[in-house]
Amino acid sequence: MTVLLAATAAALFGIGTYLVLQRKLSRIIIGIALLGHGANVLMVTSGDRGRAPLIGNGPTEGLADPLPQALALTAIVISFGVTALLLALAYRSWLLTSDDEVQDDVEDRDVALHGAPDDDLDGTEGDADRERDDDGDAA
Amino acid sequence: MNALLSLPILLPLLGAALSILAGRSRPLQRAIGLTTLTAVAVLAVILLVEVDRNGPASTAAGGWPAPLGIALVADRFSAIMLVVAALMLLAVLVYAIGQPGAERNHVGFGSVYLILAAGVAAAFLTGDLFTLFVAIEMMLTASYVLLTLGGRLDQVRSGMTYVVISLLASVLFVTLLAVVYASTGTVNLAHLSQRIPDLPDGLRSALAVLMLVVFGIKAAIFPLFFWLPDSYPTAPSPVTAIFAGLLTKVGVYAIIRTQTLLFPASARPATLLLVLAAATMLVGVLGAIAQGDVKRVLSFQIVSHIGYMIMGLGLFSVAGLAAAVLYTVHHIVSKTALFLTGGLIEHAGGSSRMSRLGGMVRTAPVIAVLFLVPALSLVGVPPFSGFVAKFALVDAAAARSAYAVMAVSLVVSLLTLYSLMKVWIAVFWSPAREPVAEARLSQPGEPLGGPLLMVAPTAVLAAMALAIGLAAGPIYGLCQRAAQDLLHPSAYVTEVLG
Numbered sequence: 331m332t333v334l335l336a337a338t339a340a341a342l343f344g345i346g347t348y349l350v351l352q353r354k355l356s357r358i359i360i361g362i363a364l365l366g367h368g369a370n371v372l373m374v375t376s377g378d379r380g381r382a383p384l385i386g387n388g389p390t391e392g393l394a395d396p397l398p399q400a401l402a403l404t405a406i407v408i409s410f411g412v413t414a415l416l417l418a419l420a421y422r423s424w425l426l427t428s429d430d431e432v433q434d435d436v437e438d439r440d441v442a443l444h445g446a447p448d449d450d451l452d453g454t455e456g457d458a459d460r461e462r463d464d465d466g467d468a469a
Numbered sequence: 470m471n472a473l474l475s476l477p478i479l480l481p482l483l484g485a486a487l488s489i490l491a492g493r494s495r496p497l498q499r500a501i502g503l504t505t506l507t508a509v510a511v512l513a514v515i516l517l518v519e520v521d522r523n524g525p526a527s528t529a530a531g532g533w534p535a536p537l538g539i540a541l542v543a544d545r546f547s548a549i550m551l552v553v554a555a556l557m558l559l560a561v562l563v564y565a566i567g568q569p570g571a572e573r574n575h576v577g578f579g580s581v582y583l584i585l586a587a588g589v590a591a592a593f594l595t596g597d598l599f600t601l602f603v604a605i606e607m608m609l610t611a612s613y614v615l616l617t618l619g620g621r622l623d624q625v626r627s628g629m630t631y632v633v634i635s636l637l638a639s640v641l642f643v644t645l646l647a648v649v650y651a652s653t654g655t656v657n658l659a660h661l662s663q664r665i666p667d668l669p670d671g672l673r674s675a676l677a678v679l680m681l682v683v684f685g686i687k688a689a690i691f692p693l694f695f696w697l698p699d700s701y702p703t704a705p706s707p708v709t710a711i712f713a714g715l716l717t718k719v720g721v722y723a724i725i726r727t728q729t730l731l732f733p734a735s736a737r738p739a740t741l742l743l744v745l746a747a748a749t750m751l752v753g754v755l756g757a758i759a760q761g762d763v764k765r766v767l768s769f770q771i772v773s774h775i776g777y778m779i780m781g782l783g784l785f786s787v788a789g790l791a792a793a794v795l796y797t798v799h800h801i802v803s804k805t806a807l808f809l810t811g812g813l814i815e816h817a818g819g820s821s822r823m824s825r826l827g828g829m830v831r832t833a834p835v836i837a838v839l840f841l842v843p844a845l846s847l848v849g850v851p852p853f854s855g856f857v858a859k860f861a862l863v864d865a866a867a868a869r870s871a872y873a874v875m876a877v878s879l880v881v882s883l884l885t886l887y888s889l890m891k892v893w894i895a896v897f898w899s900p901a902r903e904p905v906a907e908a909r910l911s912q913p914g915e916p917l918g919g920p921l922l923m924v925a926p927t928a929v930l931a932a933m934a935l936a937i938g939l940a941a942g943p944i945y946g947l948c949q950r951a952a953q954d955l956l957h958p959s960a961y962v963t964e965v966l967g
Contacts, residue, residue, distance in 0.1 A: 350637070355629065362636050369643035376651035397537075398650055401599055405643050408606045412636060415613055419629055426622045432629065438699065441759050 335375045342368030354430045355420040359413065366409040373402040471528040473516060474541040474594060477509050477551060481587035488580035498579035499566050505583060506562055509590065510555035517548040521947065525954070525964040527596060535596070535965050536657035542596035544961050545951035546794060550593045550722055553798050556933075557714045557805050558586045560926040564809055565707035567922020568816070575618050585611035585711070592719045596965050598649060598656040601723060602642050605687065609635050612716060615708045616700065623703045631700035638686035645679045652676070658730055659965035662958060666733045673736050680727045681738070688720025690779055691749040694772045698756060701771075702764035702821075706812025709764065713771050714805035718797055721778045725793065728782060729955040742783030743874045750776030750881040757888040763811050763821045766892055767804070770847065773881060774800050780874055781862055788865035790952035795861055795945055799846070799854040799937055806843035806930035810836060813927060814896060817918045823892065828901025833918030837897045842931040844893065846938070848886040854937035861945060 342364050349361025377395030424430055484505030491497040520526055525544040529535055543551070562582065588608025595601050613635075617628035650656055652672055653664040665673060682693070689697040697717070701709050728737060753773025760766045778800070781793025811821060817833045818826045830837045846853030849860075859882060866875035917924045937944055954960060 350633070358633055362633065362640070365637070365640045366643070369640045369647065372644055372647040373650070376647040397656075398647070401646065401650070401656070404599075404603065408603070408610075409636075409639075412606075412610060412613075412632070412639075415610070416629075416632055416636070419613075419617060419625055419632065422617075422620060423622075423625045423629060426625060432626075437762065437765070441761065 332375060332379075335371055339368045339371040339375070342371065353432050355423060355432060356430055358432070359416050359420060362416070363409070363413055366405070366413075370402045370405055370409075373398050373405065471526050473512060474526060474528045474543055475530055476512050477516075477555070477590040477594065478541075478587050480505050480508055480512075481583040481590065485580040485583035485587070488583060492576045495574060499562075502562050502579050502583060503559070503566075506555065506559040506586060509586065510552070510559055513548065513551040513555045516543050517545075517552050520545055520548045521950065525961050527964045535967075536655050536660035539600050540596035540657055540659070540965050541594045542659075542961065542965055543594055544954050545947065546725070546955055547593045547722075549794060549798060549947065549951060550718070551590060553801050554589050554593065554715055554718075555586075557711065557801060557930075558582075558589070560930055561707050561711045561714075561805065561809070564710070564812070564923050564926045565705075567920045567926075568705075568707060568812065569920070570705065577614065578618065581611050581614045581618075582711075585615065589715050589719060593722060596658050598658060598661065598727075599646055602639070602646060605642070605719065605723075606639060608716065608719065609639075612712060616704045616712075618708075619705065621703075627700040627703045630696055634686065634696040638683055641679070641686075642683045645676070645683055648679065649676060657965070658726070659958075659962040662730050662962055663966075665731050666736075670736070673732065674738075677728070677732055677736065677738055680731075681724065681741075684720045684723040684727070685745075686720070688717050688724060688775055688779075689772050690745055690775055691752050691772075694749070694753070694775075697772055698760075698765055698768040701768045702762065706764075706808060706815060709768075710805045710808035710812065713767070713808050714801045717771060717775055718801055721775060721797060724779070725782050725790070725955065729785075729790070730958050730961065734785070737785055739783050739785050742779055743871060746776045746780035746783055747874050747877040748776070749773065749779060750877055754881050754884040754888060758884065758891070761823050763814055763823060763826075763892055763896065764808070766888055767807055767811055770885065770888065771804060773885065774804070774847070776881070777859070777862060777878060780878060781865065783874070784865050784869045784871060785956070786865060786869055787949060787952045787956055788861070788868055790955050791945065791948040792858065792861035792865045794948040794951050796858040798944075798948075799858040799934070802930055802933045802937065803843040803846045803853075803855060806927055806934060807840070807847065809923075809927040809930065810840045810843065813839065813919045813923060816923065818896070823895035826896045827899040828897075829918075830897040832901060835924060836918040839924070839927050839931055840893070840897070843934050844889045846934040848889060849882050852935065852938045854934045854941075857938055857941040857945065 346361045346365035346368060349357045349364065352358060377398035380392045380394040383393040383396040484501050488498045488501050491501060520543050525542060527540055527542040530539040530541055585608055588604050588611060591604035592601060592608060595604055613628065613632050616631060617624045646656060652668060653661055655661055655664060686693045701712055704712065750773050753769050753776065757766045757769035757773060760769060777796050778793045781789045781796055813836045814826065815821045817836060818829060820826060842853065846855040849855040863875055863878065
């Protein structure tokens with residue numbers, strides 16, 4: 331049983347890592363969710379197995395360790411909330427760019443290419459400016 | 470006394486709830502925020518005085534005794550961090566109230582900011598690895614919202630990177646918790662410190678390195694810092710200031726706490742930490758030199774200065790840890806002040822890009838002074854706080870014969886001076902340029918260069934940087950006692966486990 335759970339965790343970690351390395355935001359989010367599940371499976375595996383604890387007044391021998399289950403439950407709730415926020419962000423990004431790809435840090439690229447930053451970029455508005463320029467050229 | 474321990478966490482949460490209820494009235498929301506954070510600051514000072522006099526204090530939240538329940542512990546180190554954090558949160562909130570702009574007027578700003586405060590306080594006060602995870606998540610979730618509150622394209626882009634990196638760190642944290650629980654059967658820090666020494670060497674090193682990676686991502690140490698300079702500059706300045714001051718420092722706090730408390734002296738990764746410290750310092754400052762935007766220069770410098778704190782830890786001596794604590798305090802104050810000044814520059818000049826700014830020493834002399842004081846403090850010029858902190862650090866390194874890392878730290882100080890003087894010359898000394906008219910926010914009738922509520926908190930923080938330098942004796946004494954506690958945690962362990 332433990333080996334099976336460990337293999338499940340390993341598979342979830344493997345697929346999650348592959349998805350997180352993609353450029354599409356939707357895949358990254360699914361990847362993050364899978365990684366989180368892998369970690370939670372690992373968490374549940376870390377305690378002793380046994381009968382359901384904290385129910386009735388029976389003998390305490392052979393009970394499962396309830397603490398990792400409580401911890402995993404908390405972690406699941408947290409990752410649920412954060413995944414919702416992440417989806418909202420990805421939707422916002424799609425609304426603004428009509429694209430699902432991760433955007434580049436234009437200023438970083440600029441510093442790497444030219445050493446000193448150009449004047450045509452205005453700080454934080456740089457990305458928007460440049461995109462507008464590109465559209466103009468294409469038209 | 471011990472009942473006080475939960476209040477710095479509960480008060481901001483209560484304030485956040487009230488702030489949502491008062492969503493229709495901005496003045497009421499602001500009053501709630503200011504009252505709550507003032508109360509937290511007062512509580513933190515009381516706690517520090519009490520803990521410094523009587524040793525660590527602890528309480529078991531919910532009535533379950535340690536190691537089963539949630540333990541809240543305050544020792545000198547966490548109390549110091551709590552005091553500084555509360556003061557920064559208060560100063561930045563005043564600044565945010567004074568700043569014109571849409572974002573701080575957002576209905577959610579007040580409550581999310583208080584949740585961030587609660588998360589930071591919980592991270593400093595917890596005596597439990599899992600509660601530390603929850604506290605960091607609370608703080609980070611609030612920070613995701615604050616970072617992207619404007620909903621602009623650049624904010625969403627950098628926010629996405631930031632959230633994904635932080636989530637990966639959280640997944641690793643859960644993995645770490647699973648491994649820790651499977652191998653020791655507890656997540657209470659004091660209990661762990663008794664059980665980890667019995668583990669086999671390999672497992673113990675794996676735990677130490679996993680902890681270093683998890684908290685290293687939060688603290689932005691080399692090579693896990695790439696997300697920071699990309700995401701921080703896009704937030705509104707008060708938000709960047711509080712991120713710069715507190716969020717990475719929670720990571721540093723967690724690294725120092727776990728590496729000193731949990732692992733026996735023989736198993737500490739001292740050399741690894743010193744190498745990472747030197748690389749962090751060097752890479753951060755070289756990145757800062759290349760940038761052309763004031764906020765990006767400052768963001769890269771955060772990375773560089775995290776290296777100094779890790780260096781103090783890596784020495785694993787009382788002097789080294791005392792210097793690390795002092796450096797953390799100094800850096801929180803100076804860096805927050807610098808980012809607030811960065812916001813003032815943007816306010817008065819209409820941009821934070823160096824090529825668009827100039828001549829501000831004449832148009833806004835007050836801002837020039839407010840920039841120069843924390844900048845010189847960051848470099849380490851006497852009599853400011855940075856001088857004392859760096860002197861203590863270099864002295865501790867010399868005592869341990871760690872000459873290589875000491876040399877790197879001195880060279881990096883020089884490079885920090887170079888990068889800040891680049892900003893100084895471009896923004897303040899170069900001939901004045903035509904300000905971008907529509908972007909310029911300050912009114913001609915502002916002799917200070919900005920609204921009083923923006924200038925005053927910045928000035929207070931700059932004065933604090935000077936005060937820490939002038940009152941170095943007593944403050945360093947306190948840091949030394951905190952470092953003693955960290956290296957000899959028996960009082961901490963007995964207080965928690967009884």
